[in-house]
Amino acid sequence: MSELHDPFKEAKEKGPILVAEFQGEKIPMILKLKDIREATKDTETYSSDAPRRVPIPSEEDVRTVRQYPLEVDPPVHAEHRKIVEPFFLRPKLPEYEKKLNALIDRLIDEALERETLDVVHDFAIPLQSHALTYLLNVDEKEAELWIGWGIHVFKDGDGKSKGPFMEKYSEQMFLAAEKNPGEDFFSALNQAKFDGRKLTMEEKLGYANIAFAGGRDTIIHTAVNIVDYFAGSPKGLECVREHPQMVKTAAEEFFRVFIPLTHIGRVCPHDTNVHGHEVKAGGRVSLCWSSANRDPEVFKEPNEVKLDRKPNPHVAFGFGPHNCLGAHHARAIMRSLILKLAERVERIEVLRTIELVEHEKEYSRKVGYELLEAKFTAR
């Protein structure tokens, strides 16, 4: 397998930050793992109390609500997180794994029956959408609608944000759950208490917003990148087949190298010197997870995929109090996917691709594919 490209390699050699411009705002991107970990712990200097401005580029034009618990600071953050945490721990239940395995088996059956498939739209998007119904404990039929939302809820290939539609849909789900309460995510939020009171609709929409958006393109791209990797490395597939216990280190390595979320923002409430760059109060910094995951001071041969890499202290799920709530779900899906591909697929040929590349002024980074046409051959 050839070396993977790291768009931040040269910048890291020059220093700890890369100052990049997003929507006219100059933002220092923190590039090294240790520095990022330090920054995540200092929530007073690097705050998440910034509705719609934690993601970079910011999302002011695609959603109206603050995302919970992503866009609040400790100490209230912990209480917000506790409200939804039980749902995000569900992937640890044994029956969850069974459901995921059955879903992935079904998708592999379909892939093997077809002459060719687009792994993005025929495999990864249905995988993400159906798996999300398990996480939120809603009727699996809902997945059919979600599949139509494309790769990214806010910036799908047709250039139109599905943000407003998704907010409207979530509101309808909350109202329907008021009438017919169940054991699902929407009913739980209707009943939840924060600071002794019920949540407002706006707050509930903020929770739903990230539940739909946060784990969408991330899961889709990771799954497609894994399929693509095994197409180029049949030996890797064989290796997992012979040593299934390798699945955990393999999954972590895929999370490290293919992290779909290039970075995330924090706001500096006060004038702050960020590794020599002055950020004015209200300005932002970027925690560049994808650069940190290829930090040569931490990872030997950082741009090589090593399926048995250990230790592997990556930050693909962030770090600190805001570490990814969806990590259990992502791990469960990808471990199941890796094992099922190894068990059932002899080889994967990639026939045609359209790459999805983030083009910014200072860097370009491939995050995944808009299309990946492939042929699966059964064992």
Place this chain on the structure above:
Amino acid sequence: MPKVTFITQDKEAVVVDNVEGSLMEIAVDHGIEGIEGDCGGVCSCSTCHVLVAREWMDKVGQPEDIEKDTLEFNPDVTPRSRLCCQIELTKNLDGLVVEVPSTL
């Protein structure tokens, strides 16, 4: 084959006998509450935090830098803290005692 004692969050001693290998995997396999091992033992998640009994600290040794940095994520880190995915239970550590810290 060595044995290990986990002092649980409820202060109960759970003795696991005839085991070797990753202490995190042993804990997860035996359902020791409070040890999750989410990342599968690659030192990325810090959900397998234990406190090594004082009398065992020298034998177990100090964490490497990578482990130290990950450990620091825990608000309740102490000089006795280790991530047990980085502790290999061998004959040399037969009888080891570790404590699962209470969550805050």
